Amino acid sequence: MPPVRFAPPTEVPGLAARRIAADILDGVLHKRRTLDDQLDGAAAHPGLKTLSDRDRALMRRLVATILRRLGTLGHVLSRLLDRGIPTDAPRAQSALLIGAAQILWMDVPDHAAVDLSVRLVQSDRRAAKYAGLVNAVLRRCAREGQPLIDEVAAQTLDVPPWLMARWAAHYGESTAKEIATAIGHEPSLDLTVKSDAAQWAARLHGEELPTGTVRTLLQGSVTMLPGFAEGHWWVQDAAAALPARLFGDVAGKAIADLCAAPGGKTAQLVQAGANVTAIDRSPNRVARLRDNLARLGLQAQTVVADATEWPGDDQTSATFDGVLVDAPCASTGTIRRHPDVAWLRQEFDIGALTALQKRLLQKAAALLKPGGTLVYCTCSLEPEEGEQAIAALLSAEQGLRRAPIEAGEVAGLGEILTPEGDLRTLPCHLPHADPRLGGLDGFYAARLVKS
Structure with a gap:
């Protein structure tokens, strides 16, 4: 009888995107590497090539959401953790941030956000011992997270204090807070078109700004949008x-x-x-x-x-x-x-x-x-x-x-x-x-x- 061959287990859908997101977050927060360096060019994360367009877009949005809300996330997690975020296992920290960001700001079912963050921790030797902690904290986050956000809504936790102090001094405190609010929103895709901005705005389901720029909320790979390959516009x-x-x-x-x-x-x-x-x-x-x-x-x-x-x-x-x-x-x-x-x-x-x-x-x-x-x-x-x-x-x-x-x-x-x-x-x-x-x-x- 020939030997029985077992197929390798299929990875849980979405886990690879979250693993790469964790790597890239670690690159920014602990190794001071820019997003651009990690997402594009010769030094980009090698795992990006294995992701589908959908998972790549999810990974980018995950990382961007966490970095936009990093101060607020830190506040929420600190209130849900008795001893603070574990410092001896960066993957545990990343898993908590990734799970909480999905629960609080992204259209991901809470149970999926919790489960995938726990799997992320379990797959790392140093962080595996924190799987139970991550599970418990993220479940609490699903129940108690929004009130914790509301209690600091008037503060500007998502901008480093040194920057807020500079903006308040130069533009006034009210305008500085307006700036902080504006940069917290996911931006549109802006395009400069060679000609006929109104036609391209309609074709790309966007609008023409007074300055002639075409602004759209279309997501996904820019290279797949109408007009890119033909050179009709640029980002x-x-x-x-x-x-x-x-x-x-x-x-x-x-x-x-x-x-x-x-x-x-x-x-x-x-x-x-x-x-x-x-x-x-x-x-x-x-x-x-x-x-x-x-x-x-x-x-x-x-x-x-x-x-x-x-x-x-x-x-x-x-x-x-x-x-x-x-x-x-x-x-x-x-x-x-x-x-x-x-x-x-x-x-x-x-x-x-x-x-x-x-x-x-x-x-x-x-x-x-x-x-x-x-x-x-x-x-x-x-x-x-x-x-x-x-x-x-x-x-x-x-x-x-x-x-x-x-x-x-x-x-x-x-x-x-x-x-x-x-x-x-x-x-x-x-x-x-x-x-x-x-x-x-x-x-x-x-x-x-x-x-």
Whole structure:
């Protein structure tokens, strides 16, 4: 008789997605790795390739929900745990966060959320001893969790205190709380379309914003949406689409886009008729930029270089009609789309970034022809990386002057302009009855002209 062969047991549906979510959470919270690094590119989690599109979307939503609600989750779990969250087994901590997030904010049956979190703990050698604890705490969470959320609803636990203190000091306490509320909502998908925004809004079951961006709540793989493969549009937050428009008519003009990858603003400028030189220091990011432009059927000169040192001393400066500086920054304006930023950034990061921004602005001024336009922008809510950076540049560079932005250039949205005529969008701007369809990334932009 031939030997009996047993088929390997089939893994419980959904467990792989939660296991990868736990790994990625551990990467953010304990190893300080960004979500982008863990989700895309050469260093992405290897298990992602094994997930179906549905499970991949579930995993992403799980991780994002936990990071958006991390402070509130910590409060709830601390009230349900007599001795606090176990610190000797990171998988137990992740399992509690994953289970509680599903119970409190996601459309997952409570029994499934509890069962899968217990299985997650049981599959880890160090955490297995906490299976009973995880089971008991999550069952209590299903019964008692919502009242525990309600008792801290007026607080801003999901934003690090140092950030809330900064926003309150710069924007006022009321606006700071509005920002905190806005970044707690899962954002829409924003698209910049080549033409006929109304038609694409209808086709993608979304709406056209006053600025021309198409906003939709469609979920799933972006590459499978109508128009992606044909290059009719690209993903770009509505606020991020504004700075490139501040050059005005760029047809036939030479524009340098410093720190250009992944290329959304480069694409806007090329689509508008500019001859664009796109510079970025990362070979991988430049490769991604080239791929994006190829899909869109657009062409630009791409350069792998440190923009602060480009071009070399033997090359001619002052050769561009316009220079766009989309500077590396603390990215605190993008927390609604990148919730890991809130927990990865520290206040001391800002000082090093402002020094880099200063060097980029000095280089941009040198590259600009007399009469040319410099547009500086950051996706940061911090004044050192916006208003203060431009004030310092104007004091140091007598040949530059501010060219105030008019409300008509930003679809009449006067509330997103500062008294000086700069652009300042906040996550709480552009409100909507459905919070998922409202809001903008926090952006600062200024337009300067060289005399």
